[in-house]
Amino acid sequence: MTPARKRTVRLVVALSAAVVLATALIYTSFSAASPALSPSQLVRQAQPGRSYQVTGTVAPGSVHRAGEVLNFSVEDRAGGTKIPLSYTGTVPDPFQEGREVIVTVQRQGSAFVGERNSLITKCPSKYKTAPAGENQNS
Amino acid sequence: MASLGFACLLLALAVCVYGIGASIYGVRSGRVEFSESGRRAVYALAAILTVAFAVLEIAFLRNDFGFNTVADTSSRTTPGFYRAAAVWSSQEGSLLLWAWLLSMWSSLALFLTRRRMRDVAAYATAVLLGFGGFFVALMVFYANPFATTRPAPAEGAGLDPLLRFPTMMIHPPMLYSGYTLCTIPFAFGIGALLARRVDAEWIKAIRRFAFAAWLFLGVGILLGARWSYSELGWGGYWGWDAVENASLMPWLTGTAFLHSLMIQEKRGMLKVWNVSLVLATGTLAVMGTFLVRSGVLNSIHAFGGATLGVPFVVLIGVLIAGSIYLVVSRRDMLRSEHRLDSLLSREAMFIANNLVLVGLCFVIFWGTYFPLISEALTGQEASVGPPWFDRYTVPLALVLVLLSGIGPVIAWRRATLANARRNFLMPVCTALIALVVLLVAGIGDKPLALAMFCCAAFVFGSVAQEFVRGTRVRRAIAGESPPRALLSLVRRNRRRYGGYIVHVGMAVLFIGVAASSSFQHASELSLSPGQSTRVGAYTVRYVRPTASLTPAYDRAHTGSTLALGAEVDVSRHGRHVATLQPSEGYYASQDPSQGSVGSLIGGQPVSHVSMDAGVTRDVWSAIAPNIEAPVLQRIIKAGNADLTGEDTLVALGYLARAYLKSPPPAQFHFIVSPLVMWIWVGGLIVFGGGLIAVWPAPSTVRRRVGARAGARRDRALARA
Numbered sequence: 001m002t003p004a005r006k007r008t009v010r011l012v013v014a015l016s017a018a019v020v021l022a023t024a025l026i027y028t029s030f031s032a033a034s035p036a037l038s039p040s041q042l043v044r045q046a047q048p049g050r051s052y053q054v055t056g057t058v059a060p061g062s063v064h065r066a067g068e069v070l071n072f073s074v075e076d077r078a079g080g081t082k083i084p085l086s087y088t089g090t091v092p093d094p095f096q097e098g099r100e101v102i103v104t105v106q107r108q109g110s111a112f113v114g115e116r117n118s119l120i121t122k123c124p125s126k127y128k129t130a131p132a133g134e135n136q137n138s
Numbered sequence: 139m140a141s142l143g144f145a146c147l148l149l150a151l152a153v154c155v156y157g158i159g160a161s162i163y164g165v166r167s168g169r170v171e172f173s174e175s176g177r178r179a180v181y182a183l184a185a186i187l188t189v190a191f192a193v194l195e196i197a198f199l200r201n202d203f204g205f206n207t208v209a210d211t212s213s214r215t216t217p218g219f220y221r222a223a224a225v226w227s228s229q230e231g232s233l234l235l236w237a238w239l240l241s242m243w244s245s246l247a248l249f250l251t252r253r254r255m256r257d258v259a260a261y262a263t264a265v266l267l268g269f270g271g272f273f274v275a276l277m278v279f280y281a282n283p284f285a286t287t288r289p290a291p292a293e294g295a296g297l298d299p300l301l302r303f304p305t306m307m308i309h310p311p312m313l314y315s316g317y318t319l320c321t322i323p324f325a326f327g328i329g330a331l332l333a334r335r336v337d338a339e340w341i342k343a344i345r346r347f348a349f350a351a352w353l354f355l356g357v358g359i360l361l362g363a364r365w366s367y368s369e370l371g372w373g374g375y376w377g378w379d380a381v382e383n384a385s386l387m388p389w390l391t392g393t394a395f396l397h398s399l400m401i402q403e404k405r406g407m408l409k410v411w412n413v414s415l416v417l418a419t420g421t422l423a424v425m426g427t428f429l430v431r432s433g434v435l436n437s438i439h440a441f442g443g444a445t446l447g448v449p450f451v452v453l454i455g456v457l458i459a460g461s462i463y464l465v466v467s468r469r470d471m472l473r474s475e476h477r478l479d480s481l482l483s484r485e486a487m488f489i490a491n492n493l494v495l496v497g498l499c500f501v502i503f504w505g506t507y508f509p510l511i512s513e514a515l516t517g518q519e520a521s522v523g524p525p526w527f528d529r530y531t532v533p534l535a536l537v538l539v540l541l542s543g544i545g546p547v548i549a550w551r552r553a554t555l556a557n558a559r560r561n562f563l564m565p566v567c568t569a570l571i572a573l574v575v576l577l578v579a580g581i582g583d584k585p586l587a588l589a590m591f592c593c594a595a596f597v598f599g600s601v602a603q604e605f606v607r608g609t610r611v612r613r614a615i616a617g618e619s620p621p622r623a624l625l626s627l628v629r630r631n632r633r634r635y636g637g638y639i640v641h642v643g644m645a646v647l648f649i650g651v652a653a654s655s656s657f658q659h660a661s662e663l664s665l666s667p668g669q670s671t672r673v674g675a676y677t678v679r680y681v682r683p684t685a686s687l688t689p690a691y692d693r694a695h696t697g698s699t700l701a702l703g704a705e706v707d708v709s710r711h712g713r714h715v716a717t718l719q720p721s722e723g724y725y726a727s728q729d730p731s732q733g734s735v736g737s738l739i740g741g742q743p744v745s746h747v748s749m750d751a752g753v754t755r756d757v758w759s760a761i762a763p764n765i766e767a768p769v770l771q772r773i774i775k776a777g778n779a780d781l782t783g784e785d786t787l788v789a790l791g792y793l794a795r796a797y798l799k800s801p802p803p804a805q806f807h808f809i810v811s812p813l814v815m816w817i818w819v820g821g822l823i824v825f826g827g828g829l830i831a832v833w834p835a836p837s838t839v840r841r842r843v844g845a846r847a848g849a850r851r852d853r854a855l856a857r858a
Binding site: 067 | 370371481497501504509512519522525529662663664764807
């Protein structure tokens with residue numbers, strides 16, 4: 001095999017490998033991803049057995065702890081639809097009523113169960129409260 | 139004071155605009171005095187921004203709540219140390235820090251290259267001033283750190299308690315130094331392409347800055363991981379969070395560049411690749427900054443209510459389009475001078491390492507920006523979690539560690555069977571011995587961790603072999619004693635042996651990561667005093683509750699008003715190991731609706747993690763006391779109704795006493811993680827190796843000193 005041909009073969013092999021890997025990456029990212037929904041979208045769309053990422057604020061007065069389980073409701077940013085959910089696992093320090101949270105949930109009947117350790121509090125990080133009414137999308 | 143600060147910003151903007159014009163005119167017209175003037179504009183920018191930064195810092199230290207940023211992120215109750223660090227905790231202050239560090243590092247880079255590559259440096263000056271001007275313009279038009287309110291509020295909101303951690307003082311400046319240093323190779327890369335001088339000289343000029351960027355970014359990332367582990371109350375050090383990823387991406391491409399530049403220096407190959415890596419690193423650094431400020435992605439590190447998305451998108455668009463245009467239009471000049479001789483050579487290993495690093499960067503990029511990609515393609519925002527990242531990054535990390543062991547020992551150009559046997563015998567034997575020992579020790583059920591340990595052993599073997607051989611050669615040449623020979627070996631080849639030390643550090647770090655993620659035991663449960671639980675081989679017992687009123691007993695001096703916690707006894711096989719005292723710190727809020735007592739503890743509560751860190755394992759604990767318990771809420775309610783002013787502190791005393799007397803069950807989080815300490819030790823080794831590699835070689839120092847002494851001598855002779 002001439003050196004030029006060898007180089008071409010090498011290039012084709014390398015590029016094919018890169019394409020295969022990139023396809024795998026892209027395919028798995030779509031299949032493994034959890035859609036991000038607001039509570040009102042979740043109530044309409046959620047199917048049992050599938051994971052969703054819900055983003056909303058912790059409804060005031062809804063937080064109760066029962067042993068290891070933390071029960072609270074998440075409502076739309078603008079208020080309105082609330083979904084009750086029970087969660088186990090790490091609760092980040094900034095978790096508070098009225099704070100914005102993201103949690104991965106699955107539907108079980110009319111309630112939702114949070115995936116263990118999936119609760120993220122959208123920190124009013126560095127950490128400044130957004131003016132009232134502004135979408136605190138940090 | 140505020141008007142002085144804002145005037146500095148306006149002046150800085152004018153200086154940037156002038157400097158860009160002067161540099162470009164100077165280089166285009168060949169009038170050196172204009173390019174020189176452009177360079178001096180960078181020094182002037184550094185001086186002006188130093189004044190602006192000092193004004194803001196003084197405002198924080200003097201509690202000047204007339205400044206909006208001071209009122210938003212500091213308070214009289216915020217301890218002095220954290221007030222000084224609070225400057226960069228706000229969007230505006232951190233933009234100023236970015237611009238200031240950029241101007242300082244740019245000045246240093248342009249000063250050191252003032253006599254070399256004048257044309258490249260002139261374009262680089264324009265690019266650096268472009269970055270500087272962009273950030274100053276953001277402050278002038280969107281996020282002014284010197285905005286004021288009159289009359290000034292009597293008290294500020296205080297620094298978020300989560301940020302009251304000692305490394306807050308150094309983590310952001312380190313990270314920002316890393317980001318801003320990334321723009322220096324970028325600027326010189328653009329300069330080299332524009333000036334059509336793409337030989338190895340520009341690479342040599344920016345090598346040290348690329349290394350410094352890599353080092354600062356790495357240290358910044360590691361300090362962030364340490365903060366997360368010790369402060370955030372979840373016990374992890376890496377969560378594939380968007381902002382963490384954003385800092386890792388330029389670090390990965392920077393690492394790739396530091397390796398591939400050696401091939402360009404030695405063999406004149408990979409020119410397109412190198413310049414692309416430099417441009418990608420600079421762009422990724424700006425994208426990282428954008429991510430924190432735009433609010434496009436969810437992250438716990440991002441700034442609240444951020445509104446700087448559009449200007450950043452425009453800047454990033456310009457950077458990407460400009461970079462691609464320049465590389466494509468100069469492709470004829472970027473042809474390799476040599477071809478790859480063999481796939482079994484050091485060059486090939488470097489290319490493989492580059493592909494893995496860039497692959498890692500691509501995986502992380504895709505995962506991080508997936509919510510945006512998914513929304514653009516399907517109309518539905520979706521995100522991928524840590525398991526998705528782990529699936530790709532773990533095997534890539536394994537290959538990377540293995541390559542870091544192969545690289546130092548494989549021959550340049552073409553490895554033969556004979557030299558391969560000679561070079562690989564010792565590293566392979568070390569890896570095999572490690573394999574056998576670990577299998578006997580019974581960790582065969584975790585194949586990925588086992589593979590990582592063996593790869594790390596391979597690295598230790600190969601680097602040790604290099605050191606031993608080098609020392610032996612020096613002893614033979616100079617007849618020195620072994621320690622002296624080792625020292626002079628490293629001193630004479632700082633880059634090479636510093637690099638090997640970095641490899642060892644990374645292997646140690648990955649041992650820590652593999653062990654702590656594969657063999658961790660964790661338990662989260664509710665305990666009352668006297669109850670105990672098992673975590674791995676350890677028994678932990680909730681001995682008694684603790685409560686302290688602060689600031690008198692606030693050991694960490696974070697300014698919390700009350701801390702409730704527990705004393706926990708850790709034992710193994712009935713023998714006492716450690717006593718831990720995790721607690722939760724409560725902080726005052728500025729919310730009057732919580733009542734006079736409620737607002738004293740109504741701010742953000744923060745876990746004060748307590749751990750027994752050891753060489754073989756860390757026992758980590760955090761507690762979330764139930765402050766909602768009726769017995770405590772009754773006291774808060776009564777206090778809210780009756781007490782005002784200083785008397786409210788009495789209620790806190792009652793609260794603490796009630797907690798000690800009848801403690802409600804508390805939620806505990808225990809983790810036993812093996813070898814976590816080695817992550818930090820590995821980081822220190824990497825840092826040490828990096829410093830050795832970046833330090834000027836003795837010959838260069840001597841040459842410079844010699845040249846200076848020579849010039850002095852000539853002047854003296856001329857005078858005589």
